[in-house]
Amino acid sequence: MKKLNGKIIAEKIKNNLIEEVKKLKEKTGKAAHLVVLQYGEDEASKAYAQRIEKNCKNIGIEFEYQQFIEEPGKFKEILKKANQDPQITSIMVQQPLPKNLKDSLEMINPQKDVEGITSASLGKLFVGLETLNPATAEACMEILDYYDIPIKGQRAVVVGRSNIVGKPVSILLQQKHATVTMCHSRTKDLEWELKQADIVIAAVGSAEMIKGTMLNENSIIIDVGTNFIDGKLLGDVDFDSAAEKVKAITPVPGGVGTVTNQILMRNIVKSFKILHGITI
Template identity: 45%
Template sequence: MQILDGKKLSQKIKEQIKSEVAELKEKYAITPGLAVILVGDDPASHTYVKMKAKACKEVGFYSIVHEMPESITQEKIEETIKLMNQNPNIDGILVQLPLPSHIDATRILELIEPAKDVDGFHPYNFGRLIQGLDTFAPCTPLGVMELLREYNINPKGLDVCVVGASNIVGKPMAALLLNAFATVDICHIYTKDLQSHTKRADMVVVGVGKAGLITADMVKDGAIVIDIGINKVDGKIVGDVDFEEVSKKASYITPVPGGVGPMTIAMLLQNTLKAAKKRIQS
C-alpha cells in the first residue's frame, strides 16, 4: 500500500507557481490577482479562506477578501462581482460556499466572468469540461487528477466508482475521469446497494461528507482509494473512508488530512496563474 501524499505534492506545485509568478512580474510586470467573497460567519469557510490567502501570499499573488455580513443582499454581492469582473488586476474570482439561504447561489456563480472563474463552477466552463476542451476545472477533482499523474496512475481502462454526485466534486470528477478514458460508475444517495458498485471498482473516489462510509468489505484487494471527504469526529478530521482497515487492502490510498485537501488549494493557485497568463495573451 502506498500513501498518495497531497501535502508533499502541493508544496512542489506551489514552488513551481512561485517561480512562474516571479517570471511574470519580471517579464510583464503582472502579478496574478485573486478576489474572494466571504459571506457570513461560518467557521469552516473562514478557515478555508485564511488558508487560501496564506497560499496566495506564499506564491506571490495579490489577493483580496471581501467579507460580508450574513444579512447582505443579493444585489450587494452582485455589485461586488461586477466590479471584480471589470478590475484588470483581478484574474480569479472565488465565492466561498455555502452562501446564506436567502442568496441565489446559482445566479451569483453565473455572474462571474468565465475567464475569471478559477473555481470552475460556471456553466460555460463546466460545459467545456464535459466536452474535453481547455477550461477551468473545479479544483478538488483537478487535484485528484494531479495526484494520480504524480504517482503514475493512469485511469485509462480502469473501472472507477465515484461516490457522490455534487456539482462541485462528483460530477466534474466523473467528467475528468471519463476524459481520461476510465469507465465511470457514479453513485449517490439514491443508489441501491452501494457495495455492489464499489466492490468491483479498480478505483473508488468518494466525497460525500459521511465519516467511515467506505469500509474494508466494500473494496476489492488492490483497489486505488481516493478519499475527498472531510468530517470532524471527536475533534479529529477524518475522511469518508475507514482508513485503518481499507488501507490494508488498497494499493494506493489518500490520507485525511494531507491527501486531496492540500491539492484543492494548489489547483486554485494553478487556475489563477493560468488566468493571469491568458491576461498577457489578450
C-alpha cells in the same frame, strides 16, 4: 498498501508556481490578483479564506478579502465591479450563500472563475474544451498521474455526484479513457459496485462510510472526504480498515485536500495567463 502522500505533490506544485509567478511578473510587470467575497458570518468560510490568503502570499499572488453582512445589493455590485476590473484576475465567492444570492455564482466571469463552478466553466469541461476545472476534481487526477496509476481502460467508481467533485472528476476520468460508474445515496448495492472498481473516488461527504470490507484488494482509493467529527478530520473511507486491504490509498489529512490547495493556486495563475493572452 501504499500511502498516496499529497504533501509531496503539493510542495512540487507550489515550488513550480513560485518560479512561474516570478517570471510572469518580470514579463508583464503585473501579478495575479485574487478577490474572495463572503456573504454572512460563516466561520468555516472565513477560516478557509485565511488559508487561501496564506497560500497566495507564499507564491506571490495578490489577495483581497471582502465580507458582507445584510447587504445583498452591495455584494452583487462589488461582484460586478470585480468582473470588470482588469487588475482583478480571479474571483472566489464563498459558500454557503442565502437563497436570494445563489444566482450570483453565475455572475462570475468564466475567465476569472478559479473554482470552475459556473455553468460556462462546467460546460466547457463537459465538451472537452480548455477551462478552469474544479480544483478538488483536478487534484484527484493529479495524484493518480503523479503515482503513475493507470487510468486507461480501468473501471472507476465515483461515490458522490456534486458539481464541484463527483461530476467533474467523472468527466476527467472519462477523458483519460476510464470506464466510470457514478454512485450516490440511492445506489442499490454500493458494496457490489465498489468491489468491481480499480479506482475509487470517495466524495460522498459522510465520515468513514466506506469500510475496508466493501473494497477489493487491488483497488486504488482517492478519499476526498473532509468530515470534522469531535474535532478530528476524517475521510469518507475508514482508513484503518481500508489500508489493511487495498493496494493504495490517500490519507486524510495529507491527501487530496493538500493538493487541492495548490491546484487552486495554479488555477489563479492560469486565469491570469488567460486574461493576458499568455499561452497556457
